[in-house]
Amino acid sequence: MTTYPHTVTGHWIGGETVAGSAGTLAVVNPATGDVVAETPAGTAADVDRAVAAARAAFPAWSATTPAHRADVLRRLGAGLAARTEEIASAITAEMGSPITMSRTAQVGFPAAVIDSFAGLADGFAWTEEIGNSLVVREPIGVVGAITPWNFPLQQIVSKLAPALLAGNTMVFKPSENAPLTARILAEVAAEAGVPAGVFNVVYGTGAVVGEAISAHPDIDMISFTGSTRAGQRIAAVASATVKRVALELGGKGANIILDDADLPKAVTTGLAMAFSNGGQVCGAWPRMLVPAARQDEVVALAVGAARQYTVGDPTDEATRVGPMASEAHRRKVVGYIERGIADGARLVFGGPDRPAELTDGAYVQPTIFADVDPTSAIAQEEIFGPVLTIIPYADEEEAVSIANGTSYGLTSGVFGAPEHALAVARRLRVGQVDVNAGRWNPLAPFGGYKQSGNGREFGRLGLEEFLETKSIQR
Numbered sequence: 001m002t003t004y005p006h007t008v009t010g011h012w013i014g015g016e017t018v019a020g021s022a023g024t025l026a027v028v029n030p031a032t033g034d035v036v037a038e039t040p041a042g043t044a045a046d047v048d049r050a051v052a053a054a055r056a057a058f059p060a061w062s063a064t065t066p067a068h069r070a071d072v073l074r075r076l077g078a079g080l081a082a083r084t085e086e087i088a089s090a091i092t093a094e095m096g097s098p099i100t101m102s103r104t105a106q107v108g109f110p111a112a113v114i115d116s117f118a119g120l121a122d123g124f125a126w127t128e129e130i131g132n133s134l135v136v137r138e139p140i141g142v143v144g145a146i147t148p149w150n151f152p153l154q155q156i157v158s159k160l161a162p163a164l165l166a167g168n169t170m171v172f173k174p175s176e177n178a179p180l181t182a183r184i185l186a187e188v189a190a191e192a193g194v195p196a197g198v199f200n201v202v203y204g205t206g207a208v209v210g211e212a213i214s215a216h217p218d219i220d221m222i223s224f225t226g227s228t229r230a231g232q233r234i235a236a237v238a239s240a241t242v243k244r245v246a247l248e249l250g251g252k253g254a255n256i257i258l259d260d261a262d263l264p265k266a267v268t269t270g271l272a273m274a275f276s277n278g279g280q281v282c283g284a285w286p287r288m289l290v291p292a293a294r295q296d297e298v299v300a301l302a303v304g305a306a307r308q309y310t311v312g313d314p315t316d317e318a319t320r321v322g323p324m325a326s327e328a329h330r331r332k333v334v335g336y337i338e339r340g341i342a343d344g345a346r347l348v349f350g351g352p353d354r355p356a357e358l359t360d361g362a363y364v365q366p367t368i369f370a371d372v373d374p375t376s377a378i379a380q381e382e383i384f385g386p387v388l389t390i391i392p393y394a395d396e397e398e399a400v401s402i403a404n405g406t407s408y409g410l411t412s413g414v415f416g417a418p419e420h421a422l423a424v425a426r427r428l429r430v431g432q433v434d435v436n437a438g439r440w441n442p443l444a445p446f447g448g449y450k451q452s453g454n455g456r457e458f459g460r461l462g463l464e465e466f467l468e469t470k471s472i473q474r
């Protein structure tokens with residue numbers, strides 16, 4: 001048997017490694033094409049075992065105090081931070097995130113999110129008097145968590161921290177493309193004082209393990225982050241057991257640059273929000289909406305800034321754009337670049353060919369189109385790659401209507417004079433808007449309108465998602 005650098009020998013169920021029964025799945029480094037790990041290919045029977053462990057652990061864990069659970073979370077956050085290098089290199093190996101980004105965003109954000117939830121335990125209204133009723137907020141039970149590959153640790157921590165703080169137990173299926181941090185997280189959680197059975201990991205595909213979790217009668221809630229297509233299927237499967245389903249889905253963010261914006265700042269920030277993590281960010285801004293009369297200026301600024309995005313080996317600290325997360329995903333992104341050209345958009349940077357000298361690996365050129373028709377495929381569909389579409393607009397009404405004119409509604413940016421930009425932000429049908437590059441706030445709820453989902457993560461609203469409400473009249 002070959003031993004790979006990151007091999008995972010079993011599921012994590014009831015606080016121990018449990019061998020899989022049905023073969024393995026390979027994890028491929030997209031920069032090299034090499035297999036870097038194998039994980040078990042889980043089955044419905046593995047999910048049953050994990051659910052039984054989570055169910056058995058629920059009474060004791062849900063009876064602990066929020067203050068105790070917050071302490072456990074704080075230790076968990078510190079434990080992850082202490083293993084930053086190991087986690088960062090695993091994420092870079094499995095999905096190609098540039099190593100500097102792996103250390104900062106891929107590990108730094110989860111640590112901040114855990115701290116922010118731990119800080120909520122004290123002030124939260126776990127009980128409330130409403131007239132003659134005592135209203136009690138209680139854990140839901142067993143939570144099934146299913147996550148994508150783009151921020152493997154951040155996506156699960158955004159669920160684990162509020163779910164465990166609320167007193168739930170969990171069964172987690174990581175993405176089959178990026179499963180390596182799940183085991184590290186489980187080990188750190190155990191060391192931090194998460195009892196056996198409270199957090200379980202079952203590896204496998206969406207079609208087998210994901211479906212089994214969604215359908216399971218003993219799972220009380222699904223918290224899903226991933227594509228709209230998979231979210232639709234999960235909601236349909238979960239409906240038979242009427243479990244709660246929280247969906248965090250795709251996006252097609254717009255960066256609206258108003259006529260009174262600081263143009264260089266709006267363009268460079270917007271480009272970063274389109275190219276960061278190779279554009280593989282749900283909250284990215286792949287559309288840049290600009291006053292038609294200023295499009296040429298914007299194109300010059302964007303092309304100048306794009307030259308700074310060095311593409312290459314994600315283990316090199318100078319790299320800003322690594323490979324796409326897989327060869328299949330590279331082909332999808334290149335297909336969209338070809339489609340943009342065929343549909344008549346003006347290619348001003350990059351293109352469908354491989355970046356020079358990168359003959360192997362899942363690399364694409366960061367690409368910019370101008371004069372993009374807002375109804376065309378590259379302006380409507382989620383590409384999830386480093387492809388910026390510059391869309392000219394005639395007036396503000398048209399800008400708002402273009403921004404709101406996709407089936408998604410996750411994030412947007414607006415740049416302009418502060419009050420003007422705020423007024424436009426209020427008209428956007430999205431769950432989060434950054435005005436003039438407003439800072440990330442881990443306590444602010446994040447989630448989608450329309451087909452970007454129905455959940456909210458982070459902060460008090462993110463915690464409430466994992467709670468049931470009981471009214472006791474007396």
Ligand code: NAD
Pocket residue numbers: 146147148149150151173174175176204205206207209210211214225226227228229230231233234248249250251281282283382384410448452453
């Ligand atoms: P994906 O939907 O293909 O897979 C996500 C997860 O769902 C994986 O674990 C996969 O195995 C599982 N899955 C797939 N089919 C399933 C099914 N029928 N039943 C149960 N589980 C199933 O998404 P991806 O390619 O891994 O990630 C990219 C997508 O995730 C993009 O659409 C992106 O916008 C979205 N995303 C959204 C957010 C957010 O917060 N809204 C954050 C990150 C990524």
